[in-house]
Amino acid sequence: MKLVIIDYGAGNIKSIQFAFGRLGVETSLSSNKETIMAADRVIFPGVGEASSAMHMLLSHELNTIIPKLKQPVLGICLGMQLLCQHTEEGYTDGLGIxxxxxxxxxxxxxxKVPQIGWNTVENVTSNLFKGIPEQAFMYLVHSYYAEICPETIATTTYGTSYTSALQHNNFYGVQFHPEKSGEVGSKLLANFLEL
Incomplete structure (x- = not known):
């Protein structure tokens, strides 16, 4: 299996590589369009500020190919947020998936903002969460959240109830960091590999 982590200068790449390594899966980093399009699975990571991350995507011209991907894609944290329509952070338009x-x-x-630490994931409705119990704890670090919508496949409550995971066709997104969420996070990553 070819698992590619999109390398555009705004990702939490090393911890994701280690997490897949613990599952016995080798990853490659790439910002090359052809390499990303040829992958069996794609991880779209992200940490930092939305407008600068989107600028990095644009500079690598990845904004044009990510929406066209046909294989399973997992956006993590800011990666998930950039797959949405718009973010208030820097008043940035996302990829609209x-x-x-x-x-x-x-x-x-x-x-306290940002939310830093463990919180529960509830109302799970996707094979991405197969074998993961309702109210499982995941690790989060974020100041912005996606509103609940028809594509929401899990929620979390922190002051307000918000989307902690999304799915649209082959695109998945999680606000939490599965690579930092212990055995439960590892299970989610293993599930992603089976989609």
Missing amino acids: FQTKVKRFATEQNI
Whole structure:
């Protein structure tokens, strides 16, 4: 299996590589369009600020090929947010695969922003979560969240209930970091490989 992690300068790449390595799966990093399109599975990571990450995607011309991918694609954290229509962070347009918008947590809700730490994933409705119990804990680090929409396949509550996972056709996105979520996160990554 050819598993490619999109390398566009805004990813949490090493921890993702280690997580797949623990599953016995070798990964390759690439920003090459042909390599990404030829992969069996694609990981779209992301950490940092949305507008600069989108700028990096544009500079590698990856904004044109990602929406055309036919194989399973998993966006992680900011990667998931960039697959949405729009984010309030930097008022940035995303790739529009998921029909939802990304908003900032309201600090008047007496919550700490960013959310850093473990929280539960609820209302799971996808094979991505096969064998993962309802209310499983995943690790999150984020100040922005995707609104709940018809493509939502899992939710989390932090001041408000929001989308913690999305699916549209072959595209999947998770707000949490499966690569940092222990055995449950490893199970989700293994499930992704089986999709």
